[in-house]
Amino acid sequence: MDYVIEMLNITKKFPGILANDNVSLQLKNGEIHALLGENGAGKSTLMSVLFGLYKPEEGVIKKNGKTIKIANPNDSNKYGIGMVHQHFKLVHNFTVLENIILGVESTKNGVLKMGEAKKRVVELSEKYHLSVNPDDLISDITVGQQQRVEILKMLYRDNEILIFDEPTAMLTPQEIIELMKIMRGLTKEGKSILFITHKLDEIKLVADRCTILRKGKYIDTIDVQSTTKEVMSELMVGRKVQLQVDKEPASPTDVVLNVKNLTVKTKRSKKNKLTNVSFEAKSGEIVCIAGIDGNGQKELVYALTGLSDVTQGTITLHGEDITKDTIRKRRVAGMSHIPEDRHKHGLILDYSLAYNLVLQRYFSKAFQKLGFLKHRSINTYSNELIEKFDIRSGQGRKTLVRSMSGGNQQKAILAREIDTDPEILVAVQPTRGLDVGAIEYIHKQLIRQRDEGKAILLISLELDEVLSVSDRVLVIYEGEIVADLDPTSTTEQELGLYMSGAKREAVS
Amino acid sequence: MMNKLKHRLLASSGFAASLIAIFAGLFVGFIILLITNPDQAVDGFVTILKGGFTGGAKGIGNIFYLATPIIMTGLSVGFAFKTGLFNIGASGQLIVGGYVAVLIGVLAPGLGSFHWVIALIGGMAAGALWAFIPGLLKALFNVHEVISSIMMNYIGMFMVNALVAETVFDSLRAQSLPVAQSAQMPTLGMDTLFKGSSVNAGIFVAILFVIVLYIILNKTTFGYELKACGFNKDASRYAGINAKRNIILSMTIAGAMAGVAGGLIYLAGSGKFIEIVDVLAMEGFTGISVALLASSNPIGVLFTGIFVSYITNGGFYMQLYDFVPEIIDIIISIIIYFSALALIVRHFFDRYALKSGLGDDDIPAPKVEPKRKRRIGLKNKEVDKDE
Structure with a gap:
C-alpha cells in the first residue's frame, strides 16, 4: 500500500502518565484522515511527535515506506510535513505576505525579494481558491482568512502532508463549509491531510478514514462512509453517548x-x-x-x-x-452567568477550586462572618459540589484551577452558577x-x-x-x-x- | 505543629526557588570578591556569611534594628503586589510618614507614655494618604500607579525637606530636631540584652503588622477580593467585586505600612534624623527586593527582611578587608535576579508540562479528601492541554 506517512507503535511517556501507548496511524496518499478523540486522548501528543516537538520513547515513523527521524520542526518541514495549529502562529502587525515568507525569505545580497514571493503566493492562492490579499495586515482580516494564511504558509513551503489541529474551533458555520471545500481541493492536488477533531459531523462531511484514540490508546481505524456517528462516538468515549438531546416539550409559565x-x-x-x-x-x-x-x-x-x-x-x-x-x-x-470566556471571566485560574466555587457567594452569611472567611464551610461546600457535579481534578478542592482540563473547568463554572439557585x-x-x-x-x-x-x-x-x-x-x-x-x-x-x-x- | 510548618514550607516551590537564588547570589558574590581582591576574598566571604553575628550581641541587635524598616516597606510593596499593583512609591510614603511622626514627636511632648504610639499612628496616616493619591488616580483615571507613585516619591521628599526647614529644623546640623524622650520607641530592655545596638520595640511592631497583613490576605473576604483582583481583574469584575474600591484600599494600606516604616526609623532614638538632602529613602527600594524574594507573602517578608538585614550588617565589616560595603548591594541584586530567573524557569517547566497534550480525564473520580501530597518541583504537577 502507498502510505505516505506511517507512525507505528508510538509510545510517549510523561512523568506519571502514558500519553501515547503503542499508537499507530497510517496516512494514505491523497486522503483526508481524521484523528478523533476526546480532550486528553493523546491526539495532540501524537501530532507533536510527528511534528518533531516531542521525541517518542518507542516506535518508528516512516515516509513512503522508509524510516525517518524527526528531531525538530525543521526536520518535519524537510519531509514536507506542515501544521496549522489551533491557535494560529501569525505576526499580527505583518502583512499576509510577510507572514507567509517568514523563516523562508528569499533574498538577494541581503535584500528581500518580495516581488517573486508575492507572485508565488498569488499563484498558490488562486490554484487552491484561498482568496486572500497578500498585502492585507493580519490584524485586519477575519479568523477564517487568517487560517487560510496558515494553509498558504504550508503550501508555500511545498508541504505535502498537512496537519490541521482542530481547525474549525474558531470558525463560523459558513467558514467551516468553506474550509471543508478547501481541504477537498487540496487532496485533489495530491496533498494528504491529517485532521484532528472531536466533531463527528465534520468527519462525516470531509474525511475518508478515521483513527480513534481513547486515553492514550489506539482504538480503531475505520472507514468513515460505512460507519455511523453513533458508532464513532461510542468508540471515542468508550460508552454509548446520546447524540440527540432528550427532552420533554417546555411548559413555560411566568x-x-x-x-x-x-x-x-x-x-x-x-x-x-x-x-x-x-x-x-x-x-x-x-x-x-x-x-x-x-x-x-x-x-x-x-x-x-x-x-x-x-x-x-x-x-x-x-x-x-x-x-x-x-x-x-x-x-x-x-441572575447567573456562564461566561463565554472561562479563562478571562469565568475563573480565577490561580485560585484553588474551592475558592473558585465560592466566587459568587463568598460574601454571603454562609461563608463569612464579620469579614472573616469561614474556611470550614467553604471546604465542605466545595466538596459537596465536587461530588455532585463530578468535577475531576488532581487534588480535589485544593487543586489550582489552572491545572484542570477545560471540561472540568467548565463543570466547575456550571456547578457554581447553577447551585446559586x-x-x-x-x-x-x-x-x-x-x-x-x-x-x-x-x-x-x-x-x-x-x-x-x-x-x-x-x-x-x-x-x-x-x-x-x-x-x-x-x-x-x-x-x-x-x-x-x-x-x-x-x-x-x-x-x-x-x-x-x-x-x-x-x-x- | 513544627512538622506541619515544615510541610508547608517545602510545599511551596517559591521557598525552594528563593533558597536556590540566595545560594547562587552568594556564589556569584564570592566570584566578584575573588576578582576584586583575591587575597582577602575568603576572609571577606566568611564575614558576609557570618553577617550580623560578626559583632556579637550588638550585631544581633542591629540585625533586628535594620530589619525593622525594610520588613515594613517589604510588607508595603508585597501587599500591593498581591492586588496586582506595583507600589514603587514606598520611599515617598516612608519619608512623609517619618516626617509626621517626627513632627508629633517633637511638638507634642505632653502625650505621656502613649506619645510614641500616637506619633507612629500619625506617620501611618500620612503614608496612607501619600499612597491613597496614586490609588485614586489609578481607580478613577487609570493612571498607572508606577508613574504616579514615582512622582509622589519626589513630591514627598522635597516637600518634607521644605517642611522640616519650616517646622522642626535643627539649623546647626541641617536636619530635623530630636524627638521628645516620650516619643522614642521603648527598648523593652533589649538595649541591655543586645548591648551597644539600637534595637527597640520597632521589631515587634513590624511582626505585629506581618501577622495582621497575613490574616487580612488569607482569612478575610477583603483579602479574598484583593487577591482575586490581582490574579484576574476581569473575572473579579464578573463576580461583582468592586475593583476600584479595592485598588484604592490596597494602595492605602500599602502606604500605611511604608508610613510606619518611616515612623519606626525616626522614632528609634538611634541618632537618625531627617536630613535635608535630595536623596530618596533607600528603604523604599530595598522593600521591593524584600517583597520579591518573599513572593509577597507577609510571613516570607519577615524572614527575607531579616536575611537582607543580616548580610547588610556583614557588609559593614567588609571594610576591614578592603572591600566596599556596596558589595552587599551587588549580592542582593544578584539574588533578586536569580529569584526572578527561578520563577521564569519554573514557568517554563509548567508550560512544557502543559504542552504534553493530556487532560485530567484519566484521573479517577474525585476523591473528596485527598492525602496531602508533597509538591516539590514538577513531579506531581498536573498536566493539561487546554491552555
Missing part, C-alpha cells in the same frame, strides 16, 4: 426576564451594537439567541449581566427594574471547546434546570445545539433580533438565512 427596546452604543463606533432589542424569557423554557459571532451577542450579554452600560431601554427581572443595578445586585436578585441562567456558549461527553453532560444539566422551573437564556453559535436544546430561537443579526422561531418547525437552512441577514421577519 415571565422572568423582560428586555425592552435595549440599545447599546459604544464610544468607538457610530453604529449601534444593539438596536431596540426586546424579548422575554419565561420560567421553564430555554430561549436561545442564535447568530453568527460578532452580531451583538457579546454586547447583549454584557448589558444583561451588568458588565457594560445600557444606552437605552430597560431590563426587568421578575418585574424589578435592574437596568442600572450593579453586577453584584443582579446576581443577588437571581438562579431565577435566570445566562449561558454563553457553554459547550465551546468541549468534547462529546462533556457537551452531553452540560446539555442535560441545562434541561434539568429548565425542568426545575428556571428561565435559561442560551447564546450559541452551534446550529445543532440551537435546534436541539432550545425551546424558542431568537436570531440576532447586526444587533437586532430578526426572527422568533420554533426550533421544532425550523431547519438549519432557514436559520442560516436569518443569521446571514438574507431574511427577516417582523418581531414585536
Whole structure:
C-alpha cells in the first residue's frame, strides 16, 4: 500500500502518565484522515511527535515506506510535513505576505525579494481558491482568512502532508463549509491531510478514514462512509453517548426576564451594537439567541449581566427594574452567568477550586462572618459540589484551577452558577471547546434546570445545539433580533438565512 | 505543629526557588570578591556569611534594628503586589510618614507614655494618604500607579525637606530636631540584652503588622477580593467585586505600612534624623527586593527582611578587608535576579508540562479528601492541554 506517512507503535511517556501507548496511524496518499478523540486522548501528543516537538520513547515513523527521524520542526518541514495549529502562529502587525515568507525569505545580497514571493503566493492562492490579499495586515482580516494564511504558509513551503489541529474551533458555520471545500481541493492536488477533531459531523462531511484514540490508546481505524456517528462516538468515549438531546416539550409559565427596546452604543463606533432589542424569557423554557459571532451577542450579554452600560431601554427581572443595578445586585436578585470566556471571566485560574466555587457567594452569611472567611464551610461546600457535579481534578478542592482540563473547568463554572439557585441562567456558549461527553453532560444539566422551573437564556453559535436544546430561537443579526422561531418547525437552512441577514421577519 | 510548618514550607516551590537564588547570589558574590581582591576574598566571604553575628550581641541587635524598616516597606510593596499593583512609591510614603511622626514627636511632648504610639499612628496616616493619591488616580483615571507613585516619591521628599526647614529644623546640623524622650520607641530592655545596638520595640511592631497583613490576605473576604483582583481583574469584575474600591484600599494600606516604616526609623532614638538632602529613602527600594524574594507573602517578608538585614550588617565589616560595603548591594541584586530567573524557569517547566497534550480525564473520580501530597518541583504537577 502507498502510505505516505506511517507512525507505528508510538509510545510517549510523561512523568506519571502514558500519553501515547503503542499508537499507530497510517496516512494514505491523497486522503483526508481524521484523528478523533476526546480532550486528553493523546491526539495532540501524537501530532507533536510527528511534528518533531516531542521525541517518542518507542516506535518508528516512516515516509513512503522508509524510516525517518524527526528531531525538530525543521526536520518535519524537510519531509514536507506542515501544521496549522489551533491557535494560529501569525505576526499580527505583518502583512499576509510577510507572514507567509517568514523563516523562508528569499533574498538577494541581503535584500528581500518580495516581488517573486508575492507572485508565488498569488499563484498558490488562486490554484487552491484561498482568496486572500497578500498585502492585507493580519490584524485586519477575519479568523477564517487568517487560517487560510496558515494553509498558504504550508503550501508555500511545498508541504505535502498537512496537519490541521482542530481547525474549525474558531470558525463560523459558513467558514467551516468553506474550509471543508478547501481541504477537498487540496487532496485533489495530491496533498494528504491529517485532521484532528472531536466533531463527528465534520468527519462525516470531509474525511475518508478515521483513527480513534481513547486515553492514550489506539482504538480503531475505520472507514468513515460505512460507519455511523453513533458508532464513532461510542468508540471515542468508550460508552454509548446520546447524540440527540432528550427532552420533554417546555411548559413555560411566568415571565422572568423582560428586555425592552435595549440599545447599546459604544464610544468607538457610530453604529449601534444593539438596536431596540426586546424579548422575554419565561420560567421553564430555554430561549436561545442564535447568530453568527460578532452580531451583538457579546454586547447583549454584557448589558444583561451588568458588565457594560445600557444606552437605552430597560431590563426587568421578575418585574424589578435592574437596568442600572450593579453586577453584584443582579446576581443577588437571581441572575447567573456562564461566561463565554472561562479563562478571562469565568475563573480565577490561580485560585484553588474551592475558592473558585465560592466566587459568587463568598460574601454571603454562609461563608463569612464579620469579614472573616469561614474556611470550614467553604471546604465542605466545595466538596459537596465536587461530588455532585463530578468535577475531576488532581487534588480535589485544593487543586489550582489552572491545572484542570477545560471540561472540568467548565463543570466547575456550571456547578457554581447553577447551585446559586438562579431565577435566570445566562449561558454563553457553554459547550465551546468541549468534547462529546462533556457537551452531553452540560446539555442535560441545562434541561434539568429548565425542568426545575428556571428561565435559561442560551447564546450559541452551534446550529445543532440551537435546534436541539432550545425551546424558542431568537436570531440576532447586526444587533437586532430578526426572527422568533420554533426550533421544532425550523431547519438549519432557514436559520442560516436569518443569521446571514438574507431574511427577516417582523418581531414585536 | 513544627512538622506541619515544615510541610508547608517545602510545599511551596517559591521557598525552594528563593533558597536556590540566595545560594547562587552568594556564589556569584564570592566570584566578584575573588576578582576584586583575591587575597582577602575568603576572609571577606566568611564575614558576609557570618553577617550580623560578626559583632556579637550588638550585631544581633542591629540585625533586628535594620530589619525593622525594610520588613515594613517589604510588607508595603508585597501587599500591593498581591492586588496586582506595583507600589514603587514606598520611599515617598516612608519619608512623609517619618516626617509626621517626627513632627508629633517633637511638638507634642505632653502625650505621656502613649506619645510614641500616637506619633507612629500619625506617620501611618500620612503614608496612607501619600499612597491613597496614586490609588485614586489609578481607580478613577487609570493612571498607572508606577508613574504616579514615582512622582509622589519626589513630591514627598522635597516637600518634607521644605517642611522640616519650616517646622522642626535643627539649623546647626541641617536636619530635623530630636524627638521628645516620650516619643522614642521603648527598648523593652533589649538595649541591655543586645548591648551597644539600637534595637527597640520597632521589631515587634513590624511582626505585629506581618501577622495582621497575613490574616487580612488569607482569612478575610477583603483579602479574598484583593487577591482575586490581582490574579484576574476581569473575572473579579464578573463576580461583582468592586475593583476600584479595592485598588484604592490596597494602595492605602500599602502606604500605611511604608508610613510606619518611616515612623519606626525616626522614632528609634538611634541618632537618625531627617536630613535635608535630595536623596530618596533607600528603604523604599530595598522593600521591593524584600517583597520579591518573599513572593509577597507577609510571613516570607519577615524572614527575607531579616536575611537582607543580616548580610547588610556583614557588609559593614567588609571594610576591614578592603572591600566596599556596596558589595552587599551587588549580592542582593544578584539574588533578586536569580529569584526572578527561578520563577521564569519554573514557568517554563509548567508550560512544557502543559504542552504534553493530556487532560485530567484519566484521573479517577474525585476523591473528596485527598492525602496531602508533597509538591516539590514538577513531579506531581498536573498536566493539561487546554491552555
